[in-house]
Amino acid sequence: MSYDLVVKGGTVVTAADTFVADVAVSKGxxxxxxxxxxxxAKVVDARGQIVIxxxxxxxxxxxxPFMGATTAxxxxxxxxxxxxxxxxxxxxxxxxxxxxxxxxxxxxxxxKAEGKSAVDYAxxxxxxxxxxxxxxxxxxxxxxxxxxxxxxxxxxGIFMSDDATIFRALSRTKENGGMICMHAENGGVIDVLVxxxxxxxxxxxxxHALTRxxxxxxxxxxxxxALAEMAGVPIYFVHLSAGDAMDEVxxxxxxxxxxxxxxCPQYLYLSYDDYERPGFEGAKFVMSPPLRPKGNExxxxxxxVRNDLQVVSTDHCSFCMKVKGGKAGKELGxxxxxxxxxxxxxxxxxxxxxxxAVSKGxxxxNRFVEITSTTPAKLFGLYPRKGHLSPGADADIVMIDPRKxxxxxxxxxxxxxxxxxxxxxxxxxxxxxxxxxxxxxxxGSKLLGRTSHGHFLRRPPRSFN
Ligand code: DUC
Ligand code: ZN
Ligand code: ZN
Numbered sequence: 252m253s254y255d256l257v258v259k260g261g262t263v264v265t266a267a268d269t270f271v272a273d274v275a276v277s278k279g280x281x282x283x284x285x286x287x288x289x290x291x292a293k294v295v296d297a298r299g300q301i302v303i304x305x306x307x308x309x310x311x312x313x314x315x316p317f318m319g320a321t322t323a324x325x326x327x328x329x330x331x332x333x334x335x336x337x338x339x340x341x342x343x344x345x346x347x348x349x350x351x352x353x354x355x356x357x358x359x360x361x362x363k364a365e366g367k368s369a370v371d372y373a374x375x376x377x378x379x380x381x382x383x384x385x386x387x388x389x390x391x392x393x394x395x396x397x398x399x400x401x402x403x404x405x406x407x408g409i410f411m412s413d414d415a416t417i418f419r420a421l422s423r424t425k426e427n428g429g430m431i432c433m434h435a436e437n438g439g440v441i442d443v444l445v446x447x448x449x450x451x452x453x454x455x456x457x458x459h460a461l462t463r464x465x466x467x468x469x470x471x472x473x474x475x476x477a478l479a480e481m482a483g484v485p486i487y488f489v490h491l492s493a494g495d496a497m498d499e500v501x502x503x504x505x506x507x508x509x510x511x512x513x514x515c516p517q518y519l520y521l522s523y524d525d526y527e528r529p530g531f532e533g534a535k536f537v538m539s540p541p542l543r544p545k546g547n548e549x550x551x552x553x554x555x556v557r558n559d560l561q562v563v564s565t566d567h568c569s570f571c572m573k574v575k576g577g578k579a580g581k582e583l584g585x586x587x588x589x590x591x592x593x594x595x596x597x598x599x600x601x602x603x604x605x606x607x608a609v610s611k612g613x614x615x616x617n618r619f620v621e622i623t624s625t626t627p628a629k630l631f632g633l634y635p636r637k638g639h640l641s642p643g644a645d646a647d648i649v650m651i652d653p654r655k656x657x658x659x660x661x662x663x664x665x666x667x668x669x670x671x672x673x674x675x676x677x678x679x680x681x682x683x684x685x686x687x688x689x690x691x692x693x694x695g696s697k698l699l700g701r702t703s704h705g706h707f708l709r710r711p712p713r714s715f716n
Contacts, residue, residue, distance in 0.1 A: 254282055254292040256689055258648055261297025265304065265640060266621035274302060276646040279688035284640055295684060295691075297650055303620050304640050305339025305647030305687065306602045307627040309375075310489055310513065310564035312594065313343050314363045320579040320592040323569045326367040327702050328667040329598060332567075334369045334692050334700075335665050336599035337682045339647035340637055340708065341370055342627075344401055346377040353378070353388040357397055361707065368705030369698075370687055371647075373631070375399040375432055379409075381416050389420065390427040396709025398632055399430045401489065404471040405438035405539060414478060421482035428712025430630070431479070432487045435471035435496065436463060436540055445589050456533030457526035459588045460541035468540050469495035476503045476510055485509035485716065487630065490566045492518045492540040494550030501559040509716065511630060513562035514555070516597055516604045519548050521672060534572065534581040535670050537591040552613055555622060562630065563622045565601050568594025569668040580669075596666045602649070603657055603678050610653065610679035632710035646689040655681035663696070 256276040263272045263284060275283040275292070313329035315322045324332065326343075333341055345360035347353055353376055364372050374397050378389075389400060402417055403410035412420070421431050444462035453461075472488060476499060479486035491497055491512040503510040517538065522545045526533035536542055554560040570592040571580040584591030602623060609619045628638025636645050658677045661670065685693035692700035 252282065253290050254287065256295070256646070256686070257287060257289040257292045258295050258297045258302055258650065259289065261300045261302035261650060263302045263640060264616045264620050266617055266625035269616055274640055274648060276686070276689040279646055279690070281640055281642055281644045281646050283642060299652070299654065300683060301616070301651040301653055302640070303649050303651065304624045304638055304644070305649050305685070306337045306623045307340045307633065307637055308333060308338045308565050308567070308598055308601060309342040309562065309627045309631055310515070310566045311341045311343045311598055312566070312568040315344070315346065315568065317594070318590070318592040319583055320570055322594065323571045323575060323578060323668040324567070324596070324666050326364045326372070328665065329567065330368040330370045330372070330705055331698065331702055332599035332664065332666040334685050334687065335682070337602035337649040337651070337685055338598060339370050339649070339685065339687045340372065340633065341598070342373045342375055342631060344377050345374045345397070347379050349380045353392050357392060357395060364707070366703045369692060369700065369702045370705045371708050372705050373633070373708040373710050375401050377401045377410065378412070378420060381412070381420055383419065386419055386423050389423050389429055393427045393429045393712050398428065398710045398712050399432055401432040401434065403434040403438070404475065405434055405436035405441060407438045407442055411438045414474070417475065418478050418482060421479055421484050421486065424484045425482060430485060430487055430713050432489050433475045434490070435468055435475050435488055437467040437471045440467050449587065449589065454587050456531065456537055456588050456591060459537045459591065460523055460526050463539065463541050465493040465495045465543065468493040469499055472496040472499040476508065479510070480508055485511065485713065488512035490515050490540060491560065492543055494547050497550065497554045497559055501554070504559065511561050513564045514551050514560050515564055515566050516601050517542060517595060517672060519551055520604060522548065531582070531585060534584060534591050535672060536595060537581065537584070537588065537593055538566065538568065538595045539593045555614060556618070561622065561626045563601065563605060564627070565597035566594070567596055567598035569596035569666055570594055571669040573669060575669060595672055596668045597672070599664050599666055600659055600673055603680055603682065604673070606651055606680040607678035632713070633708060646686055648686040649682060650684040652681045652683050653679065657681045
């Protein structure tokens with residue numbers, strides 16, 4: 252058997268096992284895992300390094316218009332940041348404008364991504380408008396490989412759906428095999444709290460967090476779980492931040508309901524205290540849901556260990572602080588926290604932040620692979636093509652040198668954004684090589700592959716109930 256590439260002698264870590272092996276690649280696919288004769292193949296020495304299936308980030312927003320701004324990263328810069336950070340596939344969000352056909356939103360986002368992504372990409376569809384006559388459009392999207400839909404219980408007037416719309420969408424996924432991804436925060440209550448704070452002259456970034464309490468997330472999570480139960484379908488919670496919301500997920504799972512949830516590194520590593528930074532600094536951390544008080548992160552870590560939470564994604568939604576390239580920044584909200592574009596970067600830092608947790612003994616190596624790659628692939632129809640290193644899988648391979656340390660510095664990161672939430676933080680481990688479908692994309696700090704290498708991934712309907 253002849254191969255194109257052999258990643259030689261590394262410690263292969265999958266969600267299930269850890270073993271020393273070579274990974275042989277032929278025509279972009281894993282051809283063998285074991286001891287192989289490299290022959291004429293290109294050999295990359297992985298001795299002493301960790302070899303894992305490429306990270307899958309199921310929550311990014313590239314080239315997204317939102318709150319009077321547009322995210323700093325388009326598909327080119329966002330996917331370049333992803334691949335340097337050890338993420339080889341992303342699922343981004345196409346957004347349906349009110350009154351628009353879902354198909355139109357899909358076409359718009361395909362155009363934004365086509366030929367401009369270093370990593371493979373798929374889409375969820377953000378549904379903002381779903382009258383009864385449009386419900387069947389969801390089926391067409393599932394047929395096109397967009398088999399998950401995000402709905403919002405927050406952002407009234409922009410994204411928020413009422414319970415009837417949510418129930419309609421959930422019920423339709425029973426017919427078409429789609430999955431609903433839910434942004435669970437009680438938008439009506441939050442709006443009242445925001446208006447009250449502003450009327451009292453409370454305008455600083457920290458009031459973003461103080462007007463979005465944990466119970467607003469827990470209540471919406473509980474309500475969405477009940478709606479999914481009535482519809483008889485699974486549900487997936489995006490960017491779960493609050494321990495109290497996680498408890499709702501845990502209780503539902505203990506009852507046997509198919510409920511899943513992701514959290515994000517910002518909720519594991521940052522806290523409300525970051526809003527108290529001097530001046531307008533707190534705006535860097537304005538995202539929804541907001542960062543929570545110290546102590547909450549320990550509940551989430553426990554939840555990741557116990558499988559109350561199944562995935563860590565990023566919600567990469569990068570806005571610059573200042574105007575850049577004609578795009579407005581977070582300074583839009585200098586005099587009113589409610590006008591700060593919500594979101595923060597994270598796609599490049601996720602894998603190492605989580606590897607650091609392995610090194611510090613918070614999670615095992617296998618759990619690290621499970622929550623960053625294997626389970627995301629399984630829940631969103633990419634498995635076994637993605638999320639695992641076994642013959643027949645795409646050769647999306649990441650090498651981490653566990654003997655090295657890495658310090659996050661804006662000047663070395665690849666996102667097109669003027670700050671980094673983890674600036675100066677040193678973590679254990681360094682990403683040394685990244686391959687996407689066998690193509691050597693990253694070696695150290697060098698980009699070897701093209702930023703047009705990524706393919707659109709059609710995802711099949713859900714295979715579980
Ligand atoms: N949360 C954010 O922080 N940004 C984009 C949308 C969202 O739900
Ligand atoms: Zn959201
Ligand atoms: Zn998001």
